[in-house]
Amino acid sequence: MRFTxxxxxxxxxALSAALLxxxxxxxxxxxxxxxxxxxxxxPSTYQPIASVPVLITNVTILDGVGNKIExxxxxxxxxKITEVGEDISAPSDAIEIDGTGKWVxxxxxxxxxxxxxxxxxxxESHSDGNEMxxxxxxxxxxxxxxxxxxPGFQRALAGGVTSLQILPGSAxxxxxxxxxxxxxxxxxxxxxxxxxxxxxxxxxxxENPKRVYGSRGGPMTxxxxxxxxxxxxxxxxxxxxxxxxxxxxxxxxxxxxxxxxDLALETLAGVxxxxxxxxxxxxxxxxxxxxMDVMKEFNYQIGSFHHAVEAYKIAxxxxxxxxxxxxxxxxxxxxxxxxxxxxxxxxxVHAANACAIVHSDSDxxxxxxxxxxxxxxxxxxxxxxxxxxxxxxxxxxxxxxxxMGIFDQTGSLEAGKNADxxxxxxxxxxxxxxxxxxxxxxxxxxDRTDPASWPVSDFELGQVGQGDAK
Amino acid sequence: xxxxxxxFIKQSLVALTSASLLALSGAALAEKxxxxxxxxxxLSSAGVIEQGTILLNDGKIQQVLDxxxxxxxxxxxxxSGKVVTPGFxxxxxxxxxxxxxxxxxxxxxxxxxxxxxxxxxxxxxxxAINPDSTIIPxxxxxxxxxxxxxxxxxxxxxxxxxxxxxxGTDFDAVIKANAFMHVRVNDGGADTNGESRAALxxxxxxxxxxxxxxADYDLSPSEDWEGMITRADAKALIPVIKGxxxxxxxxxxxxxxLQALSLTKRFAALDIVLVGxxxxxxxxxxxxxADVPVILSPxxxxxxxxxxxxxxxxxxxxxxxxxxxxxxxxxTHNIRLAPQHAGNAVANGLPHAAGIAALTINVAKIFGxxxxxxxxxxxxxxxxxxxxGDPLEVTQAAEQVFIxxxxxxxxxxxxxLRDRYLNRDPSKPVAYTR
Numbered sequence: 077m078r079f080t081x082x083x084x085x086x087x088x089x090a091l092s093a094a095l096l097x098x099x100x101x102x103x104x105x106x107x108x109x110x111x112x113x114x115x116x117x118x119p120s121t122y123q124p125i126a127s128v129p130v131l132i133t134n135v136t137i138l139d140g141v142g143n144k145i146e147x148x149x150x151x152x153x154x155x156k157i158t159e160v161g162e163d164i165s166a167p168s169d170a171i172e173i174d175g176t177g178k179w180v181x182x183x184x185x186x187x188x189x190x191x192x193x194x195x196x197x198x199x200e201s202h203s204d205g206n207e208m209x210x211x212x213x214x215x216x217x218x219x220x221x222x223x224x225x226x227p228g229f230q231r232a233l234a235g236g237v238t239s240l241q242i243l244p245g246s247a248x249x250x251x252x253x254x255x256x257x258x259x260x261x262x263x264x265x266x267x268x269x270x271x272x273x274x275x276x277x278x279x280x281x282x283e284n285p286k287r288v289y290g291s292r293g294g295p296m297t298x299x300x301x302x303x304x305x306x307x308x309x310x311x312x313x314x315x316x317x318x319x320x321x322x323x324x325x326x327x328x329x330x331x332x333x334x335x336x337x338d339l340a341l342e343t344l345a346g347v348x349x350x351x352x353x354x355x356x357x358x359x360x361x362x363x364x365x366x367x368m369d370v371m372k373e374f375n376y377q378i379g380s381f382h383h384a385v386e387a388y389k390i391a392x393x394x395x396x397x398x399x400x401x402x403x404x405x406x407x408x409x410x411x412x413x414x415x416x417x418x419x420x421x422x423x424x425v426h427a428a429n430a431c432a433i434v435h436s437d438s439d440x441x442x443x444x445x446x447x448x449x450x451x452x453x454x455x456x457x458x459x460x461x462x463x464x465x466x467x468x469x470x471x472x473x474x475x476x477x478x479x480m481g482i483f484d485q486t487g488s489l490e491a492g493k494n495a496d497x498x499x500x501x502x503x504x505x506x507x508x509x510x511x512x513x514x515x516x517x518x519x520x521x522x523d524r525t526d527p528a529s530w531p532v533s534d535f536e537l538g539q540v541g542q543g544d545a546k
Numbered sequence: 547x548x549x550x551x552x553x554f555i556k557q558s559l560v561a562l563t564s565a566s567l568l569a570l571s572g573a574a575l576a577e578k579x580x581x582x583x584x585x586x587x588x589l590s591s592a593g594v595i596e597q598g599t600i601l602l603n604d605g606k607i608q609q610v611l612d613x614x615x616x617x618x619x620x621x622x623x624x625x626s627g628k629v630v631t632p633g634f635x636x637x638x639x640x641x642x643x644x645x646x647x648x649x650x651x652x653x654x655x656x657x658x659x660x661x662x663x664x665x666x667x668x669x670x671x672x673x674a675i676n677p678d679s680t681i682i683p684x685x686x687x688x689x690x691x692x693x694x695x696x697x698x699x700x701x702x703x704x705x706x707x708x709x710x711x712x713x714g715t716d717f718d719a720v721i722k723a724n725a726f727m728h729v730r731v732n733d734g735g736a737d738t739n740g741e742s743r744a745a746l747x748x749x750x751x752x753x754x755x756x757x758x759x760x761a762d763y764d765l766s767p768s769e770d771w772e773g774m775i776t777r778a779d780a781k782a783l784i785p786v787i788k789g790x791x792x793x794x795x796x797x798x799x800x801x802x803x804l805q806a807l808s809l810t811k812r813f814a815a816l817d818i819v820l821v822g823x824x825x826x827x828x829x830x831x832x833x834x835x836a837d838v839p840v841i842l843s844p845x846x847x848x849x850x851x852x853x854x855x856x857x858x859x860x861x862x863x864x865x866x867x868x869x870x871x872x873x874x875x876x877x878t879h880n881i882r883l884a885p886q887h888a889g890n891a892v893a894n895g896l897p898h899a900a901g902i903a904a905l906t907i908n909v910a911k912i913f914g915x916x917x918x919x920x921x922x923x924x925x926x927x928x929x930x931x932x933x934x935g936d937p938l939e940v941t942q943a944a945e946q947v948f949i950x951x952x953x954x955x956x957x958x959x960x961x962x963l964r965d966r967y968l969n970r971d972p973s974k975p976v977a978y979t980r
Contacts, residue, residue: 197852198851199851231847388967406882408960409681411646412649416963418964419964439848447886454941505940508892539855540855541858545859546859
């Protein structure tokens with residue numbers, strides 16, 4: 077990872093948006109198809125479930141890249157979407173589903189979840205999301221904390237979530253690596269890991285680090301937060317150079333011993349090399365702009381600000397810098413840095429041609445992200461921001477996929493993409509709409525009409541309510 | 547403002563969007579208004595009127611008609627194609643008791659133990675309400691005219707006494723003080739009371755027993771009182787044991803709920819209301835038989851603790867089906883999300899009418915203010931909302947809110963922030979955009 081010397085690649089990260097003006101350039105995103113020299117000591121063991129071809133007909137389709145097809149049809153087989161259109165003939169072995177009155181969308185992708193690292197039940201024993209022993213812990217990886225038996229995964233699946241990014245918490249300036257997973261928990265975290273997804277890093281601005289460390293050696297102010305990021309990047313640059321020098325010497329045949337690996341600096345150097353995507357918890361407009369200056373000072377790319385409650389104040393600058401904002405529809409006021417939250421944040425960011433994402437940060441909210449998008453969409457409409465539902469769906473699938481570097485594989489209904497698909501009982505911008513059937517890589521992994529298909533985590537076996545509708 | 551201007555108003559309401567609103571509001575209050583053409587959810591025996599008229603006079607509802615009629619002397623507000631409901635009532639909120647909850651100074655919704663009380667019963671929010679809280683307009687422009695407001699944490703046995711407030715524009719917010727007492731017997735309650743239900747319940751029984759004793763005792767300072775609870779606690783608990791003040795009991799586990807119901811075996815007059823009741827569906831028939839209403843948070847479907855293993859989105863619908871009166875409340879400043887919660891309960895089995903009732907008349911009944919608010923009936927406060935459509939749909943919105951007959955200005959700090967940044971003049975610092 078540290079050795080690619082391709083910083084331009086990093087600048088294009090997460091933001092490729094050939095189809096969407098809201099999401100910046102047409103440069104290819106860093107793709108999981110590319111050779112990645114990052115050592116992957118915990119490789120994915122995800123296996124798609126075998127499936128037969130599925131054809132859904134007579135259905136309203138939002139393809140996730142801005143198009144709506146009335147009375148459409150979608151065919152997927154061998155785990156991939158093969159055709160999206162109006163009149164599609166099915167292979168003889170296909171299951172045909174009449175979608176009359178129903179809607180189809182790409183599976184929802186939540187780029188901000190703590191499922192597994194703060195699982196249910198919320199016991200101290202399983203509270204594994206914040207390494208609050210120091211403000212700079214890029215060496216820790218969220219995947220090593222995830223409890224795959226968190227029942228929250230199954231609840232999110234019933235809400236149409238097919239992929240998610242799990243992050244460390246926001247106590248630290250550098251909280252550690254994130255991980256992208258398929259929402260198909262199994263025995264191990266490796267069984268869930270999204271194959272080929274790039275790594276991410278969680279960083280945090282503002283109140284949380286200073287609250288946690290203010291009386292424990294700092295940072296106790298925002299200015300010390302910023303000093304903390306810059307100090308760490310300086311160390312990372314030095315580490316990067318040490319390895320570059322070593323690599324050059326190796327090529328010239330003059331190398332001595334390899335430098336000692338440092339897990340923390342390896343992560344940070346991976347960011348500087350453009351291979352690890354930056355997800356930064358940041359609420360206030362002024363802080364986000366400071367962070368974009370830090371980003372330029374050290375020549376890395378912030379993929380997305382998370383929460384970004386004041387993104388609407390600086391949407392033009394976010395667009396200029398190709399930084400996404402992952403937002404709630406209407407959370408506000410629970411702390412000073414959330415005090416200026418407004419309901420039109422998401423549509424206002426979108427309207428400025430910046431990349432908008434609907435995220436949850438909640439084991440409850442993740443179950444109805446479609447409603448979060450619906451609220452933001454309709455609030456935008458009432459404020460005179462005219463966005464179609466079809467385009468608004470980019471907030472739920474395509475844009476989060478881009479922020480996680482997996483849009484080449486999922487996040488839209490386009491031929492060749494993974495068949496991560498949701499069939500909704502009705503218009504998913506309605507409170508009353510429910511995910512009826514959820515497909516991951518073409519396999520039906522949830523069917524609301526068939527209780528036998530509802531997954532039950534180990535934890536819920538033998539407990540009150542096992543197998544109940546949840 | 548945008549929401550206001552979308553309302554189809556034939557006469558002068560548009561004028562209210564101007565700065566003259568404050569000057570007009572006194573007049574608006576006394577004005578006779580006819581709201582015509584809307585689908586009216588009366589929450590009374592009149593049910594839903596598909597196209598009717600509501601007459602407002604002197605801050606009260608004068609009449610609800612099933613025809614479109616404008617008597618002379620009434621200003622007509624044409625709400626054709628809209629939906630009218632009673633103003634929503636936030637059940638269990640911290641409105642007026644907090645501005646910013648975390649690391650931002652005093653939060654009146656949180657009490658640190660004070661010597662006046664040993665068990666938390668004495669604390670009383672009626673003196674703490676701040677009608678100038680910016681959260682109040684943020685909430686009311688979304689269709690809320692009233693709220694039940696409460697202490698959320700004391701670290702003691704009881705969360706003190708809450709109040710019912712209106713979300714109007716004057717300082718006269720409290721419509722019912724000492725409206726309820728709140729105790730938690732769930733994991734959260736046990737956590738702060740000996741870390742065990744084995745201590746918590748003894749403390750609760752003892753507190754109520756002492757209140758029974760205190761009811762016939764002179765609590766003046768010249769007399770001896772050596773109870774576990776303080777005199778102030780005793781004074782607060784006497785109306786509870788007499789059944790004059792509802793006792794809200796937060797309980798989630800089925801066995802905790804049954805324990806809560808069985809309190810009436812020891813204290814027969816108690817007027818119990820369950821809060822949370824995550825596993826209520828498992829003992830729904832017992833709750834119904836005890837005629838105990840439930841205030842719940844319908845989206846809570848995860849086993850947050852070992853006392854919530856049976857959590858399901860179907861709880862509200864199942865309780866309703868068993869005959870339990872259900873209200874919707876989350877202990878939050880963001881109570882404006884309650885209609886979405888109600889909609890999700892409806893999506894999971896609660897009838898739509900019961901979903902609306904859970905935000906209006908049921909809350910009013912639980913807190914004994916249904917003679918004033920909660921339905922559209924003659925003589926009640928003219929607290930009502932004109933909605934763009936079904937209020938439980940996330941894409942619909944309140945277009946005009948009336949509190950005591952006054953068409954309130956549909957703005958808030960958030961709306962002003964939005965408008966400032968929608969209309970920002972880049973040639974000047976942002977503070978000069980108004």
